[in-house]
Amino acid sequence: MQLRLKIQKVFLISVVTLGATFILFPLIWMFLTSFKTAPEVLRVPLAFFPDNFFNFENYKNVLEQQPFLRFILNSMLISGLSLVVSLILCSMAGYGFSKFTFWGKEILFFLILSFLIVPIQSVVVPLFNWVARLNLIDTFIGLSLPLLTSAFGVFFMRQAMDGVPKDYIEAARIDGCSEIGIFFRVVLPMVKPALSTLAIIKFMMSWNEFLWPLVSTNSTKMKVVTVGLYSYTNMYFTEYHLVTAAAVFSLIPTLLIFITFQKGIIRSVALSGIK
Amino acid sequence: MGFLFTLPAVLYFGVVYFYPFLTSVLMSFYDWSPLGTKFIGINAYQAVLSDPTFWHTVKNSLYLMCLSVPGTVILALIFAVFLYSIKSDRSRHTFNIIYLLPYVVSLIAASLIWQWLFDPNYGVLNYFLGLVGLPKLGWLTSESQVIPSISLVNIWLRLGFNVTILLSGLQTIPTDFYEAAMIDGASNTKIFFKITLPLLNPQIILVTINELIFAAKSFDQIYATTQGGPANASRVIMLYLYDTAFKWFHFGKASVVAVFFCLFLLLISIMQWLFLRKKVEY
Secondary structure (H helix, E strand, O other), X not given: OXXXXXXXXXXXXXXXXXXXXXXXXXXHXXXXXXXXXXXXXXXXXXXXXXXXXXXXXXXXXXXXXXXXXXXXXXXXXXHHHHHHHHHHHHHHHHHHHHHOOOOOHHHHHHHHHXXXXXXXXXXXXXXXXXXXXXXXXXXHHXXXXXXXXXXXXXHHHHHHHHOOOHHXXXXXXXXXXOHHHHHHHHHHXXXXXXXXXXXXXXXXXXXXXXXHHHHHOOOHHHOOHHHHHHHHHHHOOOOHHHHHHHHHHHHHHHHHXXXXXHHHXXXXXXXXXXX | OHHHHHHHHHHHHHHHHHHHHHHHHHHOOEEEEOOEEEEOOHHHHHHHHOOHHHHHHHHHHHHHHHHHHHHHHHHHHHHHHHHHOOOOHHHHHHXXXXXXXXXXXXXXXXXXXXXXXXXXXXXXXXXXXXXXXOOOOOHHHOOOOHHHHHXXXXXXXXXXXXXXXXXXXXXXXXXXXXXXXXXXXXXXXXXXXXXXXXXXXXXXXXXXXXXXXXXXXXOHHHHHHOOOOOOOOOOOHHHHHHHHHHHOOOHHHHHHHHHHHHHHHHHHHHHHHHHHHOOOOO
């Protein structure tokens, strides 16, 4: 009996570790390759470790060839803007849909929700023409436009607002607080966890956007990290030591956020699965 | 009053999403290109439906979905169950975090990393194959292997996400069920198939639908690596849409494809709604 349990345990750990290896291996390999020089990369038979772990030549090349730091800045600005606007608009909309009744409420909610289904790809073409006509190509406004709010955000915040007891709001109203005051001072503090969850989700989603930034920017200095990474690899197609260095660059910010907010991220992913 | 609170969001969606979407639908009936616009009505749809490239694209997309989705869902289920069985909270959390790491990587970066792994001459995967005496594969450069290779990338990308969702679903199942079943003498396998799986049904369906939509929307991974090649073997619907609109400037035709794509996703979502309505009785 004891042996059987032990075998089960070993089997369990093995499978789970196998999965972890599958996930980690590409990332580790990318990291290792970014420190190799061109001849090392092409070496036969394969060398696992770079000759020199402190070979930062590739990273230097990345920064010289393309303004990668600028790309990171752009991505940060877009993601930050998207985060702030999303939080405000989604929480307001969630509050309105959750705590009030008005004509057409459910219809409007359903319409907004339908955009969970409509992919951004279906609106890219006319949106592009629209943005181009308004001369917003290559601007921050044009870049961030479709990212400012998400249907998911509205839905998520409505769910969060549903959990706020009406008594608090009623009490604040009796005390003579203005509606806006109620929103900012009573309701919002009560949904802080949901706000932080939404913030994380929104930031990471905006950071990894590719199609829209690809379409809405032409000049190099307006590119975001994803597009910059792509154009960089276009130039150095098979020079994998450079490509991996660029890739590592592109994921440092999101990795830092991920490590900092681990628990929150697990919670937000799990919550997004609950309807 | 409540309406005023919802107004900014409503206006935003109206302007940024709804209006372009309507335009997309309207424009699908026109032959819209830099040469001008001309109303051609239903013929626009006929033109797309009779284009063999379009159907080739649909076939590729479906193939990708058929490989990516079952792979991701089944593997996610297996790993979720195994993670659930881990007693230590900290270990479970650590493994969960590791599985979620691809969430951090943009689709572009992930595709580039995998392209390097897939390199026919110097990539690690072929090196390992060589070590065990198997022949080297073409991976992304082979017409028959390119879509399976991209499916592998998709699975890598989405596994952690779905493991997390399924795991949290497993954690909400009351343990009384398992205790009662064990008292009744049921075997582990029986418990899994007769109790766990049905109770996990909502999450499984959610995950499946999510993956169907993700695989259908695949664009970044393919654009960054094969661009639809070799020989159109990886030309999926989103790539076709992009090329039609931004390479060949046939905006009208692209709008038709966009509408079809939207209808397809709508179909999937309706299926989800229908399935989820049947709530599991405790």
